[in-house]
Amino acid sequence: MREIHTEIEIEAAPEEVWRVLTDFGAYPSWNPFVKSVSGEPREGGRLEIFVQVPGGRGMRFTPEVLRAEPARELRWIGRMPLNLFNGEHIFRLEPAGPGRTRFHHGERFTGLLIPFMGGTLRKVRRGYLLMNEALKARVEGAAGGTR
Numbered sequence: 001m002r003e004i005h006t007e008i009e010i011e012a013a014p015e016e017v018w019r020v021l022t023d024f025g026a027y028p029s030w031n032p033f034v035k036s037v038s039g040e041p042r043e044g045g046r047l048e049i050f051v052q053v054p055g056g057r058g059m060r061f062t063p064e065v066l067r068a069e070p071a072r073e074l075r076w077i078g079r080m081p082l083n084l085f086n087g088e089h090i091f092r093l094e095p096a097g098p099g100r101t102r103f104h105h106g107e108r109f110t111g112l113l114i115p116f117m118g119g120t121l122r123k124v125r126r127g128y129l130l131m132n133e134a135l136k137a138r139v140e141g142a143a144g145g146t147r
Helices: 014-021 024-030 118-142
Strands: 002-010 034-038 048-052 058-061 064-069 073-079 086-095 101-110
Touching (some): 101 118
């Protein structure tokens, strides 16, 4: 198993971060990593997602939503046949004081191809960091944050 974990503090309440995070239709206008998402963030549902890591090719997949708890957590899992590559993607929002959110963004990877994917996973981590910064800018701009 390999794991990526990133986090960023956002000057807005978790409810506002959640609103922007789950407004999938707006992703093309601000998200540098997750280029598009369609579907509803509801447990047991399926999403159609297109991601493109910086300097890499794009990938389309249809993960299952494992958890969708408003203003707390969105989690999905994408699987490839024969256990070649699986990724459990996690967005977790935690209050960080009045009007502040600590946004955790990560993924747990398992499967037979993981030992051969070090370079790709480094690019994926960079994509997460870029998305975090863009989410912060989007939320704080919408909420009239101080930055």
